[in-house]
Amino acid sequence: METLEAIEALGALAQETRLEAFRTLVQHEPEGLPAGEIARHLSVPQNTMSTHLAILVNAGLADSRREGRSVIYRARLSAMEGLIGYLLKDCCRGQACLPEAEINQGQCP
Incomplete structure (x- = not known):
């Protein structure tokens, strides 16, 4: 994911109705x-x-x-995974420690 894509995604979610709509779509996957x-x-x-x-x-x-006459919406979970990955890609000074960080309540080793 590129920076501008991340900004657009975060901006879309930075509004209460859109955030709740996305969360509702996630609950109704697939x-x-x-x-x-x-x-x-x-x-x-x-x-x-x-x-x-x-x-x-x-x-x-x-x-x-x-x-038919309806438009069906689905969450793009892969896009959210990409956004989260973009936000966390430099975690722990570039070391691959994310699984351990989760085990240690967010603390890098």
Whole structure:
């Protein structure tokens, strides 16, 4: 992941409704959810939710597909893994210590 991609992804998630929408999509993997159902779940007007979902798609954090009259959204878990990897890639001064860091409550050896 490049710096500008990370900034766009973080910016997309830096809004409460979009963060909750992404978390909702993660909970409904791998089948995904229709936009209307996400809107109802989060108590957000459907046209507003469509805008938020478009931002997540443009940031590479979600995908959409049409099924009949519905648009089904899915979280792009690989994109989130890439973002987390980008944020942690220089952990522990470049040493490969992440698994040990997790075991030691975040402390590098």
